[in-house]
Amino acid sequence: MMHRARLLAIGRRLLMLLLVVWAAATLNFALPRFAARNPVEERLAQMASQTGGVPQGMEEMVKAYEARFGLDQSWGRQYLRYLGDIARLDLGYSIANYPGRVADQIRTALPWTIGLLGVSTVLAFLIGSMLGAAATLARAPRLLQLAMPVFIVLSAVPFYLLGLILVYFLAFRWSWFPIGGGRSVAASDALSWNAVRDILYHALLPGLSIVLASVGAWALGMRGMMITVQGEDYVTFAEAKGLQPRRIFLGYEMRNAVLPQLTALALSLGRLASGAVLVEMIFSYPGIGSLLFNAIKLSDYFAIYGCVLIMVLTIAIAMMAMELLYPLLDPRVRSQS
Numbered sequence: 270m271m272h273r274a275r276l277l278a279i280g281r282r283l284l285m286l287l288l289v290v291w292a293a294a295t296l297n298f299a300l301p302r303f304a305a306r307n308p309v310e311e312r313l314a315q316m317a318s319q320t321g322g323v324p325q326g327m328e329e330m331v332k333a334y335e336a337r338f339g340l341d342q343s344w345g346r347q348y349l350r351y352l353g354d355i356a357r358l359d360l361g362y363s364i365a366n367y368p369g370r371v372a373d374q375i376r377t378a379l380p381w382t383i384g385l386l387g388v389s390t391v392l393a394f395l396i397g398s399m400l401g402a403a404a405t406l407a408r409a410p411r412l413l414q415l416a417m418p419v420f421i422v423l424s425a426v427p428f429y430l431l432g433l434i435l436v437y438f439l440a441f442r443w444s445w446f447p448i449g450g451g452r453s454v455a456a457s458d459a460l461s462w463n464a465v466r467d468i469l470y471h472a473l474l475p476g477l478s479i480v481l482a483s484v485g486a487w488a489l490g491m492r493g494m495m496i497t498v499q500g501e502d503y504v505t506f507a508e509a510k511g512l513q514p515r516r517i518f519l520g521y522e523m524r525n526a527v528l529p530q531l532t533a534l535a536l537s538l539g540r541l542a543s544g545a546v547l548v549e550m551i552f553s554y555p556g557i558g559s560l561l562f563n564a565i566k567l568s569d570y571f572a573i574y575g576c577v578l579i580m581v582l583t584i585a586i587a588m589m590a591m592e593l594l595y596p597l598l599d600p601r602v603r604s605q606s
Contacts, residue, residue, distance in 0.1 A: 282592055286585050293581040297574055298351050302344070311568060340570075351574070360575040365567040371575040374560055379579070381451055382549070382556035385472050389479040390537050396480070397487025398530055402523050404488070405495040417488060424485030429547035432478040436551065439474060446474040449553030475552040487530065494526035501525075528595075535591035536584070
């Protein structure tokens with residue numbers, strides 16, 4: 270009976286996932302079309318300005334491109350065509366970079382964003398959670414007591430502002446790191462140790478800005494949860510039983526205090542695909558954030574569709590995965606489901 274109830278709960282979550290994706294995809298389709306801008310005309314005008322003149326038959330070219338992208342059809346037909354393409358995972362062509370396909374652009378940019386933000390977010394979570402938990406110890410090290418206020422102050426500084434400071438001092442003034450880019454201009458596309466080292470070298474500075482600006486928030490949240498858990502009856506009972514302080518700290522306090530942190534981590538990892546837009550722009554990092562910024566700037570409908578759809582999917586899948594894993598982490602949730 271419990272197994273059947275569990276399957277029904279998973280089915281409801283899958284249905285909710287589909288509804289969330291459908292609602293987000295519908296808004297994703299409608300919102301850009303309220304802008305009074307024609308992306309095809311703007312792109313052709315931009316190309317004409319680069320060549321120094323206006324080509325003949327501009328209107329015919331606009332109509333031809335609108336027909337190619339389906340922009341000459343009614344919104345209803347465009348919407349049905351859009352849903353059909355989404356169901357086939359066909360994101361279409363990029364208006365601003367025709368004949369390039371949006372899926373190819375996302376496939377190129379996504380690993381950069383996942384590598385940068387994924388590693389940075391997990392590192393900030395681990396460091397911040399350990400610092401916050403250790404700060405509640407009766408004999409916390411003096412260095413930890415001094416580091417906590419520094420990280421909390423840094424958590425109030427936005428990623429992009431901290432990134433600008435790091436670029437100015439560590440890259441511009443002292444030349445310890447490259448000013449921007451995901452890799453060296455002359456780097457080879459072949460996978461080798463030198464290529465990996467070059468990519469890591471370029472990712473250190475933007476990753477450092479994200480970690481420094483995030484550790485304080487994770488530490489503060491973990492410290493608050495640890496203080497709350499330490500007043501629970503089961504901790505008092507464990508102390509009365511004479512259990513080792515280390516076992517109480519790890520098995521009773523940290524294990525329960527980290528659960529809300531894991532929910533926040535799932536949300537953060539779900540937002541990986543959105544990228545830290547301003548951070549990627551500051552460091553000229555070739556991730557999803559830069560791709561989305563350029564797509565919005567050029568009114569590239571299909572590139573915007575693709576980027577936002579990937580964001581919605583990653584957040585929805587991360588939250589669903591967290592809901593499925595939560596009963597394994599907390600027996601109280603398993604008994605209620």
